[in-house]
């Protein structure tokens with residue numbers, strides 16, 4: 089006895105039954121309905137084609153021998169049409185010679201049932217076909233969902249073969265690297281990564297091929313990737329083995345150019361005085377510490393200049409704070425123009441106080457530099473109406489020089505230069521103070 093319970097998958101499934109014998113048609117229809125399928129019937133091939141195109145059934149039970157176009161021809165036409173080509177067709181025929189069956193499959197049939205029909209067998213074959221169709225639909229749906237995810241991702245995704253050949257690059261990846269659609273596929277990894285780095289990955293791929301279990305997942309690392317215009321971009325790259333039949337590696341690319349730019353901007357901001365755009369105190373202290381250590385090792389002299397604008401309070405009082413700011417910017421630019429070597433640094437140390445460090449510079453050379461800076465500032469001819477010293481803006485400078493030993497302290501070096509600067513102020517301003525006593 090056939091099983092009349094309705095399998096859940098049967099619901100909503102539509103079957104088109106095509107047979108020129110009304111008796112067969114009636115019997116099959118009853119059986120299919122009892123199985124819970126929605127049914128459509130046709131007694132000719134032409135009618136079957138028009139119903140199939142309209143209702144797109146999930147399966148067609150198709151008689152082979154019919155007047156007009158026969159079952160084989162009907163099937164051929166179904167397979168030719170985009171809207172019906174995927175519908176599984178089960179032939180039913182009394183012609184059950186091997187060559188008939190083979191011909192049926194060659195045309196594209198999913199199955200072939202011999203007549204006279206045994207209803208339980210028809211039901212089982214219909215059920216099997218519908219299950220296969222469900223499975224392949226689910227697979228297609230999942231593949232489509234994955235395709236959309238990969239296409240819509242902001243992150244670049246590449247699939248690389250163990251040989252280093254790029255098999256696929258998603259649109260984000262092509263966009264990041266300046267390639268058009270499908271232009272990445274087929275290229276070697278070395279088109280994107282520098283020779284050494286590409287070789288490192290090839291070695292990793294080879295190690296994965298020899299002993300997949302022993303190879304750890306390669307974490308994200310910052311790499312420079314070559315854009316199609318030849319420029320190098322900073323990106324985070326994660327390349328790890330993919331579980332697949334062939335050895336493939338999946339790479340995730342995250343463009344960090346913007347991040348890098350803001351990181352650089354932040355680093356710059358942390359080192360630079362906002363008003364004057366020369367080095368700030370923090371940067372100077374760090375630089376001095378480094379040069380101090382270097383001088384300890386090399387035995388070369390270090391010279392420090394401390395510079396303070398004369399009567400700056402009076403300048404602000406006479407011309408306003410905004411003019412004062414502008415004046416500090418001009419003084420800073422003048423100082424910067426004297427710090428030319430990579431071992432020189434000019435910085436704003438606070439308020440209207442500036443410092444300059446000259447590594448590998450003797451006290452005599454530093455004094456010449458300090459005198460020239462003093463003269464340079466006065467030669468800017470920045471009017472200073474309130475100054476009792478000069479009609480122009482002037483500065484007082486203190487100089488200290490030292491060949492540091494392990495017994496010396498940076499703080500004392502600073503104190504010496506500061507004292508010299510105050511001595512210059514006391515001696516009438518617009519001058520350089522230096523007793524030549526060194527840091528001690």
Ligand SMILES: Nc1nc2c(ncn2[C@@H]2O[C@H](COP(=O)(O)OP(=O)(O)OP(=O)(O)O)[C@@H](O)[C@H]2O)c(=O)[nH]1
Pocket residue numbers: 363396397398399400401402404408409410411412413416438439440513
């Ligand atoms: N416009 C402006 N003024 C500043 C800034 N930083 C500090 N000052 C001013 O600089 C002035 C420093 O004044 P003082 O320390 O009394 O020294 P001075 O008037 O320069 O006199 P001497 O150093 O003795 O020649 C103060 O009035 C501060 O307000 C700044 O960033 N912009």
